[in-house]
Amino acid sequence: MKLDFTPEETAFRDEVRAFLKEALPGDLRRKMIDREHLGKEDIVRWQRILNARGWAVTHWPVEYGGQAWTPAQRYIFQEEMALAHAPEGSPFNVNMIGPVLCKFGTPAQKEKFLAATANIDIWWCQGFSEPGAGSDLASLKTTAVRVKDSGGDHYVLNGQKIWTTQAQHADWMFGLFRTDSSGRKQQGITFLLLDMKTPGITVRPIETIDGGHDANEVFFDDVRVPVDNVVGEEGKGWDVAKHLLGSERSGIARIGLSKERLSQLRALERRLTDDGTLTPAEQARLAHKLAEVEVELRALELTQLRVVAADAHGGGANAAASILKVKGTEMQQRMTELVLELAGPAGLATAPHDPAGGDDAEDGWVAAAAPFYFTMRKVSIFGGSNEIQKNIIAKTLLGL
Amino acid sequence: MDFELNDEQKMLQEMATRFVSETYGFSQREHALKSDAGWSREAWAGLAEMGLLGLPFAEEDGGFGGGGVEMMIVMEAIGRGLMVEPYFATVVLAGAVLRHGASADQRAAIVPGIVAGETIVTLAHHEAGMPRHATAARTRAMRDGEGWILDGGKIGVLHGAGADRLIVSAQGEEGLSLFLVDADAPGLRVEGARGYDGVPVASVHLSGVRVGADALIGAAGQGEAILTRAFEEATAGLVAEAVGAMSETFDLTVDYLKTRQQFGVTIGSFQALQHRAVDMLMELELSRSMAILAALSLDSDADQRSRNIAAAKAQIGKSGRLIGQAAVQLHGAIGITAEYKVGHAFKRLTAIDALLGDRDHHLAALAEKGGVYRAAA
Numbered sequence: 007m008k009l010d011f012t013p014e015e016t017a018f019r020d021e022v023r024a025f026l027k028e029a030l031p032g033d034l035r036r037k038m039i040d041r042e043h044l045g046k047e048d049i050v051r052w053q054r055i056l057n058a059r060g061w062a063v064t065h066w067p068v069e070y071g072g073q074a075w076t077p078a079q080r081y082i083f084q085e086e087m088a089l090a091h092a093p094e095g096s097p098f099n100v101n102m103i104g105p106v107l108c109k110f111g112t113p114a115q116k117e118k119f120l121a122a123t124a125n126i127d128i129w130w131c132q133g134f135s136e137p138g139a140g141s142d143l144a145s146l147k148t149t150a151v152r153v154k155d156s157g158g159d160h161y162v163l164n165g166q167k168i169w170t171t172q173a174q175h176a177d178w179m180f181g182l183f184r185t186d187s188s189g190r191k192q193q194g195i196t197f198l199l200l201d202m203k204t205p206g207i208t209v210r211p212i213e214t215i216d217g218g219h220d221a222n223e224v225f226f227d228d229v230r231v232p233v234d235n236v237v238g239e240e241g242k243g244w245d246v247a248k249h250l251l252g253s254e255r256s257g258i259a260r261i262g263l264s265k266e267r268l269s270q271l272r273a274l275e276r277r278l279t280d281d282g283t284l285t286p287a288e289q290a291r292l293a294h295k296l297a298e299v300e301v302e303l304r305a306l307e308l309t310q311l312r313v314v315a316a317d318a319h320g321g322g323a324n325a326a327a328s329i330l331k332v333k334g335t336e337m338q339q340r341m342t343e344l345v346l347e348l349a350g351p352a353g354l355a356t357a358p359h360d361p362a363g364g365d366d367a368e369d370g371w372v373a374a375a376a377p378f379y380f381t382m383r384k385v386s387i388f389g390g391s392n393e394i395q396k397n398i399i400a401k402t403l404l405g406l
Numbered sequence: 407m408d409f410e411l412n413d414e415q416k417m418l419q420e421m422a423t424r425f426v427s428e429t430y431g432f433s434q435r436e437h438a439l440k441s442d443a444g445w446s447r448e449a450w451a452g453l454a455e456m457g458l459l460g461l462p463f464a465e466e467d468g469g470f471g472g473g474g475v476e477m478m479i480v481m482e483a484i485g486r487g488l489m490v491e492p493y494f495a496t497v498v499l500a501g502a503v504l505r506h507g508a509s510a511d512q513r514a515a516i517v518p519g520i521v522a523g524e525t526i527v528t529l530a531h532h533e534a535g536m537p538r539h540a541t542a543a544r545t546r547a548m549r550d551g552e553g554w555i556l557d558g559g560k561i562g563v564l565h566g567a568g569a570d571r572l573i574v575s576a577q578g579e580e581g582l583s584l585f586l587v588d589a590d591a592p593g594l595r596v597e598g599a600r601g602y603d604g605v606p607v608a609s610v611h612l613s614g615v616r617v618g619a620d621a622l623i624g625a626a627g628q629g630e631a632i633l634t635r636a637f638e639e640a641t642a643g644l645v646a647e648a649v650g651a652m653s654e655t656f657d658l659t660v661d662y663l664k665t666r667q668q669f670g671v672t673i674g675s676f677q678a679l680q681h682r683a684v685d686m687l688m689e690l691e692l693s694r695s696m697a698i699l700a701a702l703s704l705d706s707d708a709d710q711r712s713r714n715i716a717a718a719k720a721q722i723g724k725s726g727r728l729i730g731q732a733a734v735q736l737h738g739a740i741g742i743t744a745e746y747k748v749g750h751a752f753k754r755l756t757a758i759d760a761l762l763g764d765r766d767h768h769l770a771a772l773a774e775k776g777g778v779y780r781a782a783a
């Protein structure tokens with residue numbers, strides 16, 4: 007048993023660190039530190055820098071642009087990205103549709119989409135959830151009816167998706183549609199790719215409590231999708247979706263993000279102590295809370311590393327991913343609570359303001375603290391809610 | 407011992423609750439938020455009409471002489487509606503400063519306007535780079551003949567941009583003092599913003615603002631004592647508002663558990679969610695108890711009052727967070743949309759913890775005082 011990275015792993019870390027120092031644009035770094043909303047153009051710009059280095063889609067198979075990294079290397083890469091305040095690529099491109107097409111795509115689909123997806127020449131959105139199908143995704147109802155007419159062989163889509171992140175910017179959607187409702191609800195679901203410019207698609211934005219407009223409703227009114235756009239087989243979309251949802255285990259707890267937030271908290275602790283905002287009693291209490299959260303973060307980090315190591319030896323229980331998801335999201339949410347508490351009543355104003363003529367860049371965190379706290383409530387809801395994860399753990403680990 | 411409301415209080419409760427449910431639903435609130443001012447003059451006029459703007463002021467000042475329990479009743483109704491109008495800012499907080507500090511002449515000049523819904527007054531006290539909830543300020547008050555000159559900056563001023571008059575705290579030779587400043591006084595600049603809870607906030611810049619001798623509230627150097635008293639009274643109101651917002655959040659969540667279907671059953675049939683809802687209920691009941699304690703403590707001796715009110719604020723800081731977070735979680739994605747009330751209640755509960763000292767602040771204060779229970783003599 008040994009905790010340290012090997013010399014090779016350390017050298018790898020240094021290489022990643024040096025690259026990020028050199029390649030990450032300063033304005034993007036600043037936005038990340040201030041928790042500012044990153045626009046599509048920001049994410050695309052950074053993804054292309056990574057892609058040029060060959061690091062945009064590292065966990066894809068090597069033949070499609072991935073890297074033959076060990077789980078430890080993947081872990082190091084993610085951690086260094088977070089600590090350097092590098093934005094994450096579009097998860098829909100990088101973690102979802104890309105790996106799905108690598109595994110299930112036809113040669114023509116791979117040819118058409120993979121390189122464009124890695125470079126975000128195509129911006130994807132995910133059309134899974136519906137008003138009546140959230141945790142119970144398989145109960146989805148939006149229909150795709152196969153029709154052969156003068157326009158060719160295609161599906162006609164009718165119904166509605168909801169919570170579709172970034173649909174307003176998306177070029178393409180990957181989604182689940184019902185092609186057959188005669189059997190079990192998991193059967194008769196088909197995984198389709200559709201061009202968002204297809205006639206009959208309407209996108210309505212939904213405002214979220216952090217003031218953002220990234221969520222949408224998407225309505226389908228006789229939308230025609232060529233049959234060539236089926237991924238996997240008709241009626242076997244659930245298998246494809248399961249592959250997609252069983253996301254990458256090496257990064258699920260997002261330890262790097264939490265560590266980055268911790269370093270922000272430590273910096274704020276110093277600043278607010280020096281400028282007199284925190285009373286001695288508040289300083290003591292904050293120090294205690296930060297110690298508490300560090301203990302938990304360290305425990306989580308080691309647990310994550312144990313899972314990574316188990317993966318390297320080709321094993322480990324599947325419920326480990328659920329444990330890391332629950333604990334990792336709780337940790338991320340806890341970090342936002344601590345920043346919120348530090349912002350205090352000055353954080354009430356959501357528009358950045360400049361009371362004492364101070365340095366705007368320095369104070370961005372105050373206005374961002376509450377919206378960030380609000381928006382991070384989502385991490386325990388999506389990607390399989392934490393209740394659903396606990397159900398999985400109870401069932402698969404405990405046999406209950 | 408008696409936890410029952412008397413008949414008048416029941417009538418007040420019935421009236422305030424009905425007013426909110428009938429005239430201040432979610433869409434009316436949305437409408438108010440989207441208006442230029444960000445709040446509803448119409449709702450304000452309605453509150454004035456029912457006499458609620460005068461509730462806590464003495465009868466000789468043109469008010470109705472209501473006490474802590476009456477304030478609790480009204481603030482709970484306001485909390486249920488998540489009302490963004492300046493009731494807390496003007497009637498409760500600035501009002502408490504006037505009640506406990508202002509001279510009869512000052513009250514005669516201001517209170518009738520508040521009661522009629524014509525005058526908005528707010529307290530401008532917090533400053534950047536100062537402890538978040540303190541009775542001290544860096545804004546300076548310099549003697550200028552009979553009057554004063556004020557210089558400095560304030561943040562987090564509730565309804566600052568819509569206020570007709572501000573009560574500004576400033577440090578002078580005698581200590582901290584409070585001054586009434588007209589919103590259009592030369593040298594005063596107010597920069598409005600929207601709070602994340604929908605309530606307007608502002609930063610206020612004072613550069614060479616001249617006020618007369620009659621602007622001083624109480625005596626020079628009395629600011630700290632007046633603020634301490636006013637903060638306690640206002641905190642009791644805020645705690646009651648939190649109880650209203652928590653009750654509304656809880657009711658909406660339980661309704662949702664009973665209607666939302668997943669996996670072919672209502673999600674309320676999942677025990678994991680039942681227990682979360684029960685946790686919410688328990689926190690709500692503890693908070694309600696503390697709101698009553700705070701309301702009934704307003705006339706106790708200073709030591710007991712401050713302990714009880716700090717305890718109440720600490721409790722609702724914890725309960726409000728738990729209830730807000732659980733409500734969002736149990737709703738799933740719909741809990742984080744701005745198109746549904748629960749998310750707004752979550753935000754208001756978050757703001758309430760930050761106002762007038764958060765949970766940590768009050769726990770620290772209690773630790774310093776030796777706890778909630780006074781040691782037996």
Ligand SMILES: Cc1cc2nc3c(=O)[nH]c(=O)nc-3n(C[C@H](O)[C@H](O)[C@H](O)COP(=O)(O)OP(=O)(O)OC[C@H]3O[C@@H](n4cnc5c(N)ncnc54)[C@H](O)[C@@H]3O)c2cc1C
Pocket residue numbers: 131132133134135139140141142168169170171172221384387388389390391392393394397666668669673676678679735736737738739740742
């Ligand atoms: C910010 C955000 C972005 C999203 N982006 C997308 C997107 O791009 N594309 C997309 O398709 N979807 C997206 N979603 C939707 C997301 O996948 C769903 O929110 C999620 O599946 C939960 O479904 P629901 O919101 O309908 O909640 P519900 O399933 O209705 O759940 C409500 C509550 O019941 C609980 N619950 C449900 N079933 C059980 C059970 N069996 N046992 C115990 N508790 C249970 C849940 O944990 C939750 O607390 C997004 C969601 C959010 C919040």
